[in-house]
Amino acid sequence: MTPVDSPKELVYSPAIIILSRDLYPRKLEVVREYIQNASDAIDAFSQIAHLIDDTSEPVIKVSIQGRSLLIFDNGIGMGGDDVEKLRYIAYSEKKAGEEAGYKGIGRLAGFAVADKLKISSTRYGDPELHHFEIRAKEMHDEINQNRKKGVVETATEVINRHTDIWSTPANDPKDHYTIVEIRGIHESCSELLDGTRLKEYIGEIAPVDFSPEFKWGTRVSQWLRQDVPDYSPKNVYLSMPNGERIKVYKPYVDSMSISEPHSIAVRDQANPNNILALCWYATKGQDMLEELRPTGKIFTVDGDGDKKRFAGLVYKLFGFSIGDRHLPVKTLWNRSFPRALWFTGEIHIIDKDVQPITDRSDFIESDARDRLYKAAATISSTLNQQAQVISYDRNAFKEGEIFTAKLRHLKDRLRDKSIEKSELKSIRAELNRGRADLQTRLDNCSDPAIDKFGKNVQKFAAQVQKELDEAKIIKGGDGDIADVARERKMPTHARRVFEIIMNALQEYYGNDTDTYHEVAGEISKALRKKY
Amino acid sequence: MPAQRDSVFHSNPNKDFVRSEYDYAHVERWYQLRGQRLNYLGLPAPEMLDIIAWEKFLSRFTTIEREENQQHLMFLQANVRDVEHRLYSLYGQFDEILIKGRDSLGRRPEWPYDVVNLDFFGGFIYQDLSRPKAVKKMISNQVDFRRSFLLIITYHLRDCDVIGAKASFLDDLRQSLKNSTREAATRKEIDRAMDWYSDSATPDSQRQTLLVNSFLRDTGEAEHFDVLCRPAVLYSGTGNASMIHFVTDFTFRPGTAHKTSSKQSLFELVDLGTREVKDAKLIKSTAKPPRLSGN
Numbered sequence: 085m086t087p088v089d090s091p092k093e094l095v096y097s098p099a100i101i102i103l104s105r106d107l108y109p110r111k112l113e114v115v116r117e118y119i120q121n122a123s124d125a126i127d128a129f130s131q132i133a134h135l136i137d138d139t140s141e142p143v144i145k146v147s148i149q150g151r152s153l154l155i156f157d158n159g160i161g162m163g164g165d166d167v168e169k170l171r172y173i174a175y176s177e178k179k180a181g182e183e184a185g186y187k188g189i190g191r192l193a194g195f196a197v198a199d200k201l202k203i204s205s206t207r208y209g210d211p212e213l214h215h216f217e218i219r220a221k222e223m224h225d226e227i228n229q230n231r232k233k234g235v236v237e238t239a240t241e242v243i244n245r246h247t248d249i250w251s252t253p254a255n256d257p258k259d260h261y262t263i264v265e266i267r268g269i270h271e272s273c274s275e276l277l278d279g280t281r282l283k284e285y286i287g288e289i290a291p292v293d294f295s296p297e298f299k300w301g302t303r304v305s306q307w308l309r310q311d312v313p314d315y316s317p318k319n320v321y322l323s324m325p326n327g328e329r330i331k332v333y334k335p336y337v338d339s340m341s342i343s344e345p346h347s348i349a350v351r352d353q354a355n356p357n358n359i360l361a362l363c364w365y366a367t368k369g370q371d372m373l374e375e376l377r378p379t380g381k382i383f384t385v386d387g388d389g390d391k392k393r394f395a396g397l398v399y400k401l402f403g404f405s406i407g408d409r410h411l412p413v414k415t416l417w418n419r420s421f422p423r424a425l426w427f428t429g430e431i432h433i434i435d436k437d438v439q440p441i442t443d444r445s446d447f448i449e450s451d452a453r454d455r456l457y458k459a460a461a462t463i464s465s466t467l468n469q470q471a472q473v474i475s476y477d478r479n480a481f482k483e484g485e486i487f488t489a490k491l492r493h494l495k496d497r498l499r500d501k502s503i504e505k506s507e508l509k510s511i512r513a514e515l516n517r518g519r520a521d522l523q524t525r526l527d528n529c530s531d532p533a534i535d536k537f538g539k540n541v542q543k544f545a546a547q548v549q550k551e552l553d554e555a556k557i558i559k560g561g562d563g564d565i566a567d568v569a570r571e572r573k574m575p576t577h578a579r580r581v582f583e584i585i586m587n588a589l590q591e592y593y594g595n596d597t598d599t600y601h602e603v604a605g606e607i608s609k610a611l612r613k614k615y
Numbered sequence: 616m617p618a619q620r621d622s623v624f625h626s627n628p629n630k631d632f633v634r635s636e637y638d639y640a641h642v643e644r645w646y647q648l649r650g651q652r653l654n655y656l657g658l659p660a661p662e663m664l665d666i667i668a669w670e671k672f673l674s675r676f677t678t679i680e681r682e683e684n685q686q687h688l689m690f691l692q693a694n695v696r697d698v699e700h701r702l703y704s705l706y707g708q709f710d711e712i713l714i715k716g717r718d719s720l721g722r723r724p725e726w727p728y729d730v731v732n733l734d735f736f737g738g739f740i741y742q743d744l745s746r747p748k749a750v751k752k753m754i755s756n757q758v759d760f761r762r763s764f765l766l767i768i769t770y771h772l773r774d775c776d777v778i779g780a781k782a783s784f785l786d787d788l789r790q791s792l793k794n795s796t797r798e799a800a801t802r803k804e805i806d807r808a809m810d811w812y813s814d815s816a817t818p819d820s821q822r823q824t825l826l827v828n829s830f831l832r833d834t835g836e837a838e839h840f841d842v843l844c845r846p847a848v849l850y851s852g853t854g855n856a857s858m859i860h861f862v863t864d865f866t867f868r869p870g871t872a873h874k875t876s877s878k879q880s881l882f883e884l885v886d887l888g889t890r891e892v893k894d895a896k897l898i899k900s901t902a903k904p905p906r907l908s909g910n
Contacts, residue, residue: 145694145699147690147694147699147702149686149690149702149703150705150706150720150722151720152690154690154694154699156691156694156699202684202687204687204688204691255692255695259695261691261694261695263687263690263691263694265687265690267683267687321700323700324700327674327675327701327703328700329699329700
């Protein structure tokens with residue numbers, strides 16, 4: 085059949101391939117689409133759970149069996165009519181801005197990566213379990229073959245031919261769940277069957293909670309619960325190949341050395357009472373003064389993979405990531421880009437007029453998006469300022485640490501009486517320079533603890549200086565002039581000339597004995613070298 | 616549209632009794648014997664009723680399913696029952712997987728197992744003997760790990776189609792029994808017993824009991840297992856199908872050179888006969904083989 089023969093049909097079979105295969109260049113994104121549907125189903129069920137006295141833990145469970153990836157949720161489930169509509173492309177009764185998925189495209193995601201997609205679902209009170217199956221590979225192969233032959237069928241014809249829908253009695257009418265099986269995952273998409281990759285990916289993109297191994301998690305959760313109305317982390321469990329079931333959390337853990345986080349409310353510039361987004365951020369921490377303090381370095385993590393993978397912020401909408409950590413850099417920073425990577429964190433978008441593009445790599449151009457970006461400039465300016473503050477504080481601490489080490493060394497030498505008269509001038513100069521440099525750093529420092537530490541270092545320096553002034557420096561370093569002359573076996577005449585020169589120098593420097601000893605020391609050194 | 620059997624999450628009271636009481640007690644005994652949760656291999660239907668019933672005694676469960684929609688329903692059931700992380704589901708024909716050592720996706724069973732529950736759809740002894748061969752292969756895999764185990768076999772009684780094989784088996788068994796004694800009186804008793812088994816009036820379930828138990832014993836002993844057989848349990852299954860059910864202990868006996876001699880004698884095995892499940896109770900069958908083990 086050609087388009088001319090069937091003028092009423094407006095969508096043709098190649099559209100199925102375009103809307104499935106071409107939309108998800110990164111195969112792991114397929115998982116996000118189904119988790120998103122599961123998350124919406126759980127939110128929908130939570131609206132009625134209290135009415136039917138259902139106290140079961142809402143869960144999303146991801147497991148791998150052979151070449152199947154399974155995503156199960158005990159959310160609202162689907163009735164027969166809903167399952168029938170799984171055949172419809174880009175059909176969704178979800179409302180944009182109210183649920184994470186609303187385009188009716190995501191369910192096609194599995195077509196691109198597997199031979200079949202099997203979905204079974206039931207709603208609370210429904211005596212039937214409804215099944216949907218689409219033979220994706222068979223359908224793709226047929227469409228491609230027909231394209232080569234110049235045959236174009238309508239999308240409806242093709243979908244109907246390659247899908248089955250049926251119902252069976254439900255085990256328990258009180259059940260409510262949906263299971264999606266992406267069956268026969270292609271070899272080229274094996275990352276979908278890799279438990280470790282899935283754990284990382286889901287933790288990074290899904291609306292999951294903070295790990296109990298992240299001490300700041302509770303605090304950040306409180307901010308998010310308070311200001312982000314739809315913030316509702318889901319319980320996502322992942323079955324690992326060894327039979328272990330793990331709960332998936334956001335990637336942040338204490339072992340990453342994350343310093344104390346902070347938050348920024350992004351307010352609508354036209355109406356400051358209207359919060360458009362909430363950002364939380366933190367930097368890489370380092371043990372300073374018995375506390376983890378910001379280091380002012382690119383946020384890196386140990387272990388396999390890209391060490392900078394958590395550097396930067398990530399946009400979240402309904403708890404799902406939009407784009408990667410480069411998107412906020414691209415959209416909010418117009419200078420000092422590297423500083424954006426000093427931080428890790430999330431920007432939870434509250435304004436639901438801001439909508440993602442279908443593959444969720446960016447936002448749809450709109451007034452809402454522009455309003456958000458404009459308002460969120462406060463994030464980049466705050467973080468840039470923060471970075472400057474961190475830099476000052478870190479430098480003050482570093483200066484203080486280095487200076488302390490020098491002072492300790494000097495104190496040791498004083499104790500050992502190993503300082504020579506000839507060194508006194510340069511030591512005093514260095515001490516003064518150190519105190520001045522540290523003071524300059526401290527003048528810019530805003531961390532009270534580091535400031536206090538710096539002041540203590542200054543006190544220590546003053547104490548060392550006093551000790552140096554009061555110390556009886558016996559050792560000359562310049563050497564006794566007579567000793568040098570004798571030691572070098574100078575002839576009597578030369579010795580007398582030498583003594584005259586040295587006496588003249590001593591007279592010349594007068595009270596500036598430090599300089600005289602410094603010069604005499606240099607002459608002694610030269611003599612010893614020469615003779 | 617897939618066949619209707621997809622939808623049937625079924626059982627019946629007799630089967631429930633066998634699984635939840637009779638087998639349960641044996642699985643619990645093995646659990647206590649091992650002192651840890653048991654690794655399971657089986658052919659549960661998507662309902663996984665055996666796994667659900669014995670779940671507290673089991674660690675991992677390897678299931679074999681040959682039908683795609685059934686396997687999908689099994690995944691669903693595992694999730695609903697919250698045991699999906701312990702499920703390892705192989706895809707393909709049981710006998711092929713056991714004989715080839717991998718399923719149609721190339722995955723291998725997670726040997727060794729502590730409980731093997733083979734609830735066959737259909738019979739056990741077909742002309743090509745693929746199922747007994749697969750069981751033999753399974754036993755030989757177990758011995759590679761020197762692992763004792765509990766074997767449970769269930770099948771449809773009417774589906775045994777090798778009458779000739781049974782006759783020749785009974786002749787061989789008669790000879791073996793006679794070879795084990797020189798007493799004329801005992802030899803006479805053996806003839807009497809074997810004549811009873813061979814008699815067409817004797818229920819086929821009795822012959823199959825002897826045939827399967829002997830097969831399990833011979834196979835197990837050849838692989839260094841001490842085999843303890845039990846009376847087969849007969850019951851009416853779903854759709855009034857006549858089911859026969861075997862529960863057998865295989866205890867690995869290291870250090871035996873050629874083959875192990877089970878503590879249970881061949882005479883005791885011939886005497887085992889059957890039990891029946893009626894109204895969710897285990898009762899003695901009316902058909903009883905003449906006793907040999909008193910001799």
